[in-house]
Amino acid sequence: MTHEKLTMAQALNRALRDAMTEDPSVVVFGEDVGPLGGVFRITDGLTADFGEDRCFDTPLAESGIVGVAVGMAMNGMRPVVEMQFDAFAYPAFEQIVSHVAKMRNRTRGRVALPMVIRIPYAGGIGGVEHHCDSSEAYYAHTPGLHVVTPSTPGDAYSMLREAIASPDPVVFLEPKKLYWSKEEVELGRSSAAIGRAVIRREGTDATIIAYGPSVPVALEAAEVADREGRSLQVVDVRSIVPFDDETICAAVRSTGRAVVVAEAAGFASVASEIVARVTERCFHSLAAPIRRVAGLDIPYPPPKLEHLYLPSVDRILDAVDDLQWENS
């Protein structure tokens, strides 16, 4: 095992390289992923180093990209495709829901689709309309897809390796505001993060459940709370589907209070699911109803107003304050 200090963007690039080196059936394609290296440079240098057959630019058509990936996955390849931004995956929605998610089941397991759909998602970078959607609920609600989202460069590397190696299609959501976050990354394949949440910070008073772009915000809130004398545990969901009920419910039972933090509009969201399933399982351990700190139920706002939309340390701490401490 080697270690290297990498940004999340570099870690993802490294994961693609390592997977392509190990397995000749891994191919990367999408819009601008070739010579340009992708608008976020995640595929930087892949065409130069692996050739045009292994990493190539396609025509500008997301349904086509995903549909062609389905065919290639049917025929022995492991395609990793990039959707340029979250909202630009919507043209591929029919392919994703009606084929990517259903092919294995349709054919009683005869046709597997080992493919990864990489989607830079969520906000916080001052992007204009259509560049900041948190679209995880659409995929998480669709049986047949794995839906994962790393919050650290280390997880980005190992989870992308795991996603590429998976026999099933994985919607791989990359929190674009964390592309430039940096840490020491362990290289090589080893992790089993898909299906496993992780405790990012220990704490005893309440549990903050977050994922992707919201994890650093949750950690910051815990830091502030700590200074104010409240001990918050932070759980990083990482794997939305499959969901790690075990780790997350154990965490909530240990504190008896919880707040779910997610950027997506709250209505009928992954945050709703977490509240519902944790409540179903931990009802009598709860001193207060689980609170949600989610995006507002509005279209993602323009850059000058996005700070009001995004879960913030203040909003998280307010929600924690609301957890009926008078009952304890």
Next chain:
Amino acid sequence: MTHEKLTMAQALNRALRDAMTEDPSVVVFGEDVGPLGGVFRITDGLTADFGEDRCFDTPLAESGIVGVAVGMAMNGMRPVVEMQFDAFAYPAFEQIVSHVAKMRNRTRGRVALPMVIRIPYAGGIGGVEHHCDSSEAYYAHTPGLHVVTPSTPGDAYSMLREAIASPDPVVFLEPKKLYWSKEEVELGRSSAAIGRAVIRREGTDATIIAYGPSVPVALEAAEVADREGRSLQVVDVRSIVPFDDETICAAVRSTGRAVVVAEAAGFASVASEIVARVTERCFHSLAAPIRRVAGLDIPYPPPKLEHLYLPSVDRILDAVDDLQWENS
């Protein structure tokens, strides 16, 4: 006010006719809605009676249908478009999410899109793959859309009239297995069902919250429970967005126990949202966690197995049994 005994399909047809008669800007289009009258005959006779300009067949392209409707709505019309089946609305997903839902907000209210997207949805009719999806969560999670679903011919008539008259886009979900259900229908515009849930059956022991195709199943369960000595209240949500917190929370508070019933796969669904929001609001009135009886987290099964997927009277009653009666 006149009354007539109509099936839900006839009630919808009547609503279209009455709206088209009253307002010349109402236009109906989609696949096979012209001379054929739609595969479910909801648009039967409209071309003959109102002419080809008012009700017409389009090329076979759902994104085009919705996109053209957006343009027509921008320019003074009130389009009512039909998606032939639930899964065949997915090609239009980008248009629905990125434009239909956002145009008003994008333009600070200057461009309204008074349009209705009719979608026959859900299962229970022995349909093959792609003809039975419960897709409400995708739309309900998207801010900017109204999402409604009637469960009776009367509501079908009045809610479709209201949807067509609405200044906002409405995703109008028609439970296809109820097309042939029949009742006395009050004609003419009057209702304000969008935004309002309704109590379909009074009861004191627990509240069943259901919508669309699940309402008759919930009522049947209540009937059976009644014979077994348990009094179940049944709430028909009707309007998923906007959601009627008031009526639904009042109902749950009155019984202290609740089961949410919906056909869609349960994960990150409208049922999750209902559990989450009712629990948030009624936590201390609840004697037990709210239970969900939802579709399984699998692709909609083939006809011979759909009975195992669908919420059934048995599954509802089992869930009611699980509501920790020993605590009361």
Next chain:
Amino acid sequence: MDMTGDADHLLPSDSPVTLIGTDGHPVADASRPLPDDAELRRALASLITARRLNDQAYALVRQGRLAVYPSSHGQEACQVAAAQVLDDGDWLFPTYRDTVAAVGRGVDPVEALTLLKGDWHCGWDPYEHKVAPHATPLATQLPHAVGVAHAARLRGESTVVMALCGDGGTSEGDFHEALNFAAVLRAPVVFLIQNNEYAISVPLARQTAAPSLAHKGVGYGIPGERVDGNDIAALLSVLGEAVARARDGGGPQLVEAHTYRMQAHTNADDATRYRADADVEAWVARDPITRLKTFLAPGDSEMAALHEQAEKVAEHVRDGLNRDVEPDPADLFAHVYAEPTPQLREQAAQLADDQMREGALR
């Protein structure tokens, strides 16, 4: 800056290629030679079986053994030819109407009808005969076909993919994207449009204003050709050539076959609402089987043998569909992922539990 802009080689011929006329005789000034006798006799056998299969399936619908059947009565020549021109290593991507084409590739007709019987979605192993599952969402199979072809090409294999589509399906965005990808990638795909003049109730004139569907190739740089879809000789020739060209690295091709759907869209459809019986009648005279039979003039015993063979297939289908398979509820959870998620295991256990209790109650 200027592209060469020459479209001549991409344009289809002025009228559909026909080799055997509606009267069963070779057309006088045919643009190409007839396929050889063995090819045509093989086709005749397939056609007769195909027609019998269509009729049998329709009967099974009436008997309630099949939930629904989209018949290809009248379009059998297109489907037989599509299968016949392929090699073993090639792939076929059928729509819901292309049961006959799938069977032509070797798929067991009972397995081909699994979807419509309601037992499971896809009844056959797509890898066994290299036949993709029936595609229901229109045109969505076309990019898959391109992907399969491109993957094969990357590995240096000589696979060709035959992708089927209806006239209505050409209006979908996926048709456009698939053809464009195929052209840019030079993927070895033959796109065959069975233009049967209707998309359920919608006639071609409401579907497109193009001079012909074959003209749609031009915008992608894909050569288009039109062929009489009820003339199996022309189909074998045009499709055979397209397959050979694709195999030789010539890239994709678009073929429009002019044919007609003699029955309703499915048994659930009422075709009298949108077309006149007389229109249908006119097409009886162009029946693909009658035409080939007139041309080949097979002897009575030869015909008897072919019908006997078809009858065997029909019997096999009847038997297969009359056998009630009790689908296993565990299957619901077994194939969603390679390994069921903890959530699915929980739901499966719950369901098994429910069923046991119900069983106990009975």
Next chain:
Amino acid sequence: MDMTGDADHLLPSDSPVTLIGTDGHPVADASRPLPDDAELRRALASLITARRLNDQAYALVRQGRLAVYPSSHGQEACQVAAAQVLDDGDWLFPTYRDTVAAVGRGVDPVEALTLLKGDWHCGWDPYEHKVAPHATPLATQLPHAVGVAHAARLRGESTVVMALCGDGGTSEGDFHEALNFAAVLRAPVVFLIQNNEYAISVPLARQTAAPSLAHKGVGYGIPGERVDGNDIAALLSVLGEAVARARDGGGPQLVEAHTYRMQAHTNADDATRYRADADVEAWVARDPITRLKTFLAPGDSEMAALHEQAEKVAEHVRDGLNRDVEPDPADLFAHVYAEPTPQLREQAAQLADDQMREGALR
């Protein structure tokens, strides 16, 4: 059964229509007359303002007043012509790169930059000048354009819609569906593709294998034409004719303008990663403004007046963008629906509450 299959009238000319050559002189064997002098002088004024606007916006990006700007430097002739050929009652559907076209219709350039400044999504009232909001999701505006045109036509109005699209955008399914709907409905829409040879980093050859983008009309039965996109005279002529034809009930038309994006995709893009400086240099000689200036040979005082006018616009933009607008948080909830839902009212109250408390803390 047989469609007439004649595509000749749909095919574009062999090379792009050019009226004024790169040397600024009328081409010898031009296929059509030059627009009149007044038209060309009006265009010159717009071009000079347009170029100034592009430069100003780029400067504002560097100063941090604009988040991002997709420049149309080099493509101004296309956008000026697209606006100039329209009547007041007509509609324009721009992409994110078509700020200049929107301004050409009368939209205040400050309002046109609202999106890129980050204050709100669309800064102008689409009904005021009949300019739809900038469309970001590629090709999605094209079906809207068809809908606006069709609605007008149903009411018997003589509206024509000009729908803009990039070369990359032609690959999207919505391009296909929009053109097909327009053709079948005979909607009065002129589709103008600004082929600037790149979609971000992807060159045209990876986007399509078609003889030209104008050839894409054939598959829909829509006439296609190609025009030199840096020759405003040719653009005014070809687009003017297309608009007149659409207004007269002649249906939609597809026009491909050959042009070039002189700057990076946006300021965030690094064009040196995918194209050589020399390629860009070569296009300097085809600059649309130089060309028209050479042809019209305006006097120094005339030019000074035009530059002064352009400078005023630039100043207006500078002032407008340097003014800090404090967007009102209440706007977040005000326009999601005609009436905020109870849920939105609750969230708005919560937000106002949060802000008040934070305000109190400050």
